[in-house]
Amino acid sequence: MFEVIAPGLATTVQDVGRSHGQALGIPPSGAQDAFSLRVANLLVGNPHGGPLILRDDPGAAGLEMLLIGPKLRALVPCVVAVTGADMRPLINGTAAPLWQAFALKADDVLSFAAPTRGARAYLAVHGGIDVPLYLGSRATHVRGGFGGFEGRPLKAGDRLRIGRATQRFGDLIGRRVRPELIPQYAPPHRVRVIKGPEDHLFAPASVELFFSTPWRLNAKADRTGFRYIGPPLSFAPGERPDYLIQDAGADPSNIVIDPGAPVGTIQVPSGVEPIVLGVDTPSIGGYARIGVVITVDMAAVGQTRPGEATRFVPVSHDEAVQALRAQEMLINDSSLAGV
């Protein structure tokens, strides 16, 4: 059990997220940087679930912590790991390692330094955070008010149960990630994109501009959508037929409602401030989509701090699937040292 002394900015219980919600308007949710959460779970010997977006297996639940971490009191001995943004963990004020499993004694207070790189850190605990499964996942969807801990971010005074231990703590303590596998989250962030499905609606020069400009993350970014500041994009010239004005709207960025809003979809309403849809994405959209961020690079999107630069890089579908396969190969014990 953990007692929440201070909740931090927006600390939520997350796993890899829920599938089968698209046709219900229920987003996948889960960790915005699923790679970091899954590695944290791997470090502490938990099930780490399937790859981001696929969500055939949600894995164990941990905490997603945004920019300002919580202050937690361990009420029982446990083994934890912190990954993602460099929100250095402190045990009773003394530094503890990142990307490494370590022990907490009963009554230890775990707090976090402000990050200098990355925006979201992940805490996993051996046994997982024990909240009820909701529609197959423990992920919190705050706007819908369901999943996770009472469907909301943590508050001071909350008590989080820890699932049953299945391994000896001594076998887990000290497991760490091989240093070359630790992401650095250094701007400018490189985010790979598969073009389309409506890149043809944009002026060709604007598609080129989209892929050559450094974009800055708007401070209003959240798990529903990450908005980027940069030059306006224009649409291909041409007469707009009456039925589209009637059914979708007069703006050239308007399209008739469509199921195409998977995580990573880049919408550009009125050609201004592209929005990358996050894990709390709506399941449908009505704006032209210039491209979709590849699955593995949603971690980099989630680790971008407001104001930091991002470059979007066009890649093929094959390259995206290879990157996904390569990342899946990393998430196992061979990526760890101290095992």
Next chain:
Amino acid sequence: MIYDEPIVRTLGDVALNIEFGDETSVVLNFRILTLDHAIRQHPPKGLIETNPQVRSLGLVYNPLITTRDALSDHVRALLKGLGAVRSLPSRRVIIPAWYDDPWSRECAEAFGVPHNMDYIASFNHISVPEVIAQHTGSDYWVTGVGFVPGAFMSYAMDPRLKFGAPLYRTPRTWTHARLLNFGGNTSTIYPIRTPGGGQLFGRTPLNIFEPAQKNRAFKDGPVLARAGDRHRYVAITPDEYYAIRAKVEAGTYDYEIEEGVFDVAAYLDWLKTVEAGHV
């Protein structure tokens, strides 16, 4: 425009869209739902979920198990075998609503815009009672569910009663839950408190989204609407609204849901006579 052949579009590395056209069309939606049923009956390897909407069918798949090409070939083969749509499973759901309600008015006042019901009436050159008569006079076909949990899109099935009003130019930062609204010809209900730009004209005492799943109408899931449902709205008095709401909150309200099969062929024939002006 309705395409001669549906276009298979790539959406990133884990999703495909089978796009039948670029316009809003209930008739197109019949074909999309038929394809959706066929895919669910014969799910291809690696398919995770489907998401039928008004003009396209979304597919989410695992590219580590199948390939984009294998999945689109499977779908194209199913499309070939579909033939004309004769019927579809479809529930008819009665939705009581307090039209021209105080909550819709409160939202308009909070955002400094004219009362939306008055705007809908004047936009369509009819009176407020006529708006209510028109909205309760036709079944509404649910083409798809999504946006926020439980939200849906629906369209008047009687083309003579088709109407609506444009979305706000600048969306509200909040809307009360369960408000009926128009965005163009799309009729829908906000399931939860959410930002939005729809023109508000009534409130239902029914839960559209019930995460606690207390009522047996939600025994299979927290969302009331399903693609392919027919919704019929019924105007109620404030007293009836509060009486129903109390039952809904207690989990004891008996939702009027009739399971059934919708005769698409007969509907399309009827539509032809209406469009020819014979009815």
